[in-house]
Amino acid sequence: MSLTLKFVLTAGLLLLGFQAAAQDIPQAFQGKWAGRAEGKVSPKHIRALCAMGYDENAAMDNVDVSEDSGFYIEIGKKSIELKGWEWGAKYTKLNYRIYSPDKIAGTARVREEEPEQGTQIYNDNFEFSLNRGVLTQRFRDFSTDGSGKKVWRTRTLMRCK
Numbered sequence: 001m002s003l004t005l006k007f008v009l010t011a012g013l014l015l016l017g018f019q020a021a022a023q024d025i026p027q028a029f030q031g032k033w034a035g036r037a038e039g040k041v042s043p044k045h046i047r048a049l050c051a052m053g054y055d056e057n058a059a060m061d062n063v064d065v066s067e068d069s070g071f072y073i074e075i076g077k078k079s080i081e082l083k084g085w086e087w088g089a090k091y092t093k094l095n096y097r098i099y100s101p102d103k104i105a106g107t108a109r110v111r112e113e114e115p116e117q118g119t120q121i122y123n124d125n126f127e128f129s130l131n132r133g134v135l136t137q138r139f140r141d142f143s144t145d146g147s148g149k150k151v152w153r154t155r156t157l158m159r160c161k
Contacts, residue, residue, distance in 0.1 A: 089112040125139075
């Protein structure tokens with residue numbers, strides 16, 4: 001085999017490998033999801049949150065507008081954006097595995113914006129799973145015991161229609 005042919009075949013295989021690594025997030029996960037930063041939510045609460053969008057000052061009847069009332073995740077083909085009360089983060093440079101049609105997990109580059117702490121950029125783990133139209137996010141967060149250690153937490157969301 002000639003050196004030129006070996007080079008062309010190697011370059012082709014490398015390009016195929018990069019395309020596989022840059023795969024899209026599965027369609028079932030894509031879209032806008034809403035829930036609480038912590039705890040469970042009702043379909044009525046989700047409808048109100050989805051109608052409200054990211055505006056925490058919007059008027060809503062019978063919906064608690066507090067720090068934990070609204071949390072949104074927008075999942076695109078190549079990125080994940082999280083928005084909460086005066087807080088937001090964007091996950092890019094995703095490196096993940098599709099464990100099943102209902103579960104993806106991996107690492108991402110996170111750009112977090114918070115008024116008190118400014119902008120922070122770091123790598124972190126993430127996991128999303130789907131079960132009967134409910135999106136569950138497992139994520140690493142600092143422990144509330146003051147130890148400074150990171151622990152796994154969960155958050156449940158429903159799709160905005």
